[in-house]
Amino acid sequence: MSAVPRPVARVARFIAHQCDWASVATVSSRPPVVGQPFSNTLSVSDGPRGSGSGSPYLYLTRMEASVQDLQVNPAASLSMTLAQTDYCRQQGFDPQSPLCARLILSGSVLQVNGTEAEFAKKSLFSRHPEMIDWPTDHDWFFAKAAPHHFLLHSDSRRHKTTASARCHVVEASGDMKSWTFGLMVVASTFPTAEAMALYDPKLCFLLDGFLVVYGLVITGMFIKEKVSDADFI
Amino acid sequence: MSAVPRPVARVARFIAHQCDWASVATVSSRPPVVGQPFSNTLSVSDGPRGSGSGSPYLYLTRMEASVQDLQVNPAASLSMTLAQTDYCRQQGFDPQSPLCARLILSGSVLQVNGTEAEFAKKSLFSRHPEMIDWPTDHDWFFAKAAPHHFLLHSDSRRHKTTASARCHVVEASGDMKSWTFGLMVVASTFPTAEAMALYDPKLCFLLDGFLVVYGLVITGMFIKEKVSDADFI
Numbered sequence: 001m002s003a004v005p006r007p008v009a010r011v012a013r014f015i016a017h018q019c020d021w022a023s024v025a026t027v028s029s030r031p032p033v034v035g036q037p038f039s040n041t042l043s044v045s046d047g048p049r050g051s052g053s054g055s056p057y058l059y060l061t062r063m064e065a066s067v068q069d070l071q072v073n074p075a076a077s078l079s080m081t082l083a084q085t086d087y088c089r090q091q092g093f094d095p096q097s098p099l100c101a102r103l104i105l106s107g108s109v110l111q112v113n114g115t116e117a118e119f120a121k122k123s124l125f126s127r128h129p130e131m132i133d134w135p136t137d138h139d140w141f142f143a144k145a146a147p148h149h150f151l152l153h154s155d156s157r158r159h160k161t162t163a164s165a166r167c168h169v170v171e172a173s174g175d176m177k178s179w180t181f182g183l184m185v186v187a188s189t190f191p192t193a194e195a196m197a198l199y200d201p202k203l204c205f206l207l208d209g210f211l212v213v214y215g216l217v218i219t220g221m222f223i224k225e226k227v228s229d230a231d232f233i
Numbered sequence: 234m235s236a237v238p239r240p241v242a243r244v245a246r247f248i249a250h251q252c253d254w255a256s257v258a259t260v261s262s263r264p265p266v267v268g269q270p271f272s273n274t275l276s277v278s279d280g281p282r283g284s285g286s287g288s289p290y291l292y293l294t295r296m297e298a299s300v301q302d303l304q305v306n307p308a309a310s311l312s313m314t315l316a317q318t319d320y321c322r323q324q325g326f327d328p329q330s331p332l333c334a335r336l337i338l339s340g341s342v343l344q345v346n347g348t349e350a351e352f353a354k355k356s357l358f359s360r361h362p363e364m365i366d367w368p369t370d371h372d373w374f375f376a377k378a379a380p381h382h383f384l385l386h387s388d389s390r391r392h393k394t395t396a397s398a399r400c401h402v403v404e405a406s407g408d409m410k411s412w413t414f415g416l417m418v419v420a421s422t423f424p425t426a427e428a429m430a431l432y433d434p435k436l437c438f439l440l441d442g443f444l445v446v447y448g449l450v451i452t453g454m455f456i457k458e459k460v461s462d463a464d465f466i
Contacts, residue, residue, distance in 0.1 A: 222458060
């Protein structure tokens, strides 16, 4: 498990960069659920769009339940899935299916400072501009996921690790040293990136707008033509 | 905390019904992360579209890492967020912001049998048709989230619990007896339901199709009119 194949690292990195938020599991420190697992939604960014670092950063406040858990026990697991993007829905891949790739990081969440906090700020604020205006009295700080283990749940047909049978599932896992190495040597591009752009709803709305305008103009010209015919006759 | 205000139950029920999948936190029973929190993505359904029961059902196999955790410790937490739908993105609400409402259930995940398994099957297969063809040798079974506590993270402006200030956040929580009661007495409709329908990309594509056909027909009629004018002259 020490060597992560390049395609696995590529898919893992792709997921980590595509997802704007992660589901974060902690062990609750709060009554009435002390000691029980706790799942929450937190915004993440591994870097500005197009230049991901592979390391998800977070913008946290101690008012957040998950952060209160982390203060007692820093162990955390972050899951990110392409079900969070339009991709799986457009492709007809069920969120639980390995066709809809997901990445699970296990480790801890740690506060960052200095130049790393500056990079975290740039990474988060560029992709979550609303954060800039979040209430200043919440004592926000920057943090990062510091995983020591990861699990990638993905059908191998999608990232071509092997010439695989129909339902063969790659459940790759490994320690983070190899993941980081894998991330450093692979490109961040992936065929689905283009597929996702084509399905962007914004393009659909733009096309709608264009077609409405065209429809109105040509209808106006048609009516004008009809009326001028009538005048002529 | 025993009485759940109706609008809170309505928002909670709305989220539980809108989401096709949940992030499920368990305590890992698997090396090398034994005893640590584990986050995963599992498909859910609380009932066929339009007739939600408020109780999320799951379709599970013991091959799934989370299920192996649950066999040792049935404690689980399920989080569902409107960030999973198009709603928050369309509205410009950050996934971590309370404007983008999220629901967190804490309790356990339990296998269901008999008539409840039949209802679970109907609920899941109608919303996840791909499940019907999942490999039969995986020993699938039906299960339900059996929460004893919930937490709703939502800005009160969105569901009008109070006449609130700009950044007042309702973080409602309660035991599940009151939640079930709340769910039984409220309607399942919610203003954002209509807003979401308007933003449905499928409608956008349909509209595109209609406008293209209309554009072609009216252009054809316009050209025909022009040509017949020319003939007439």
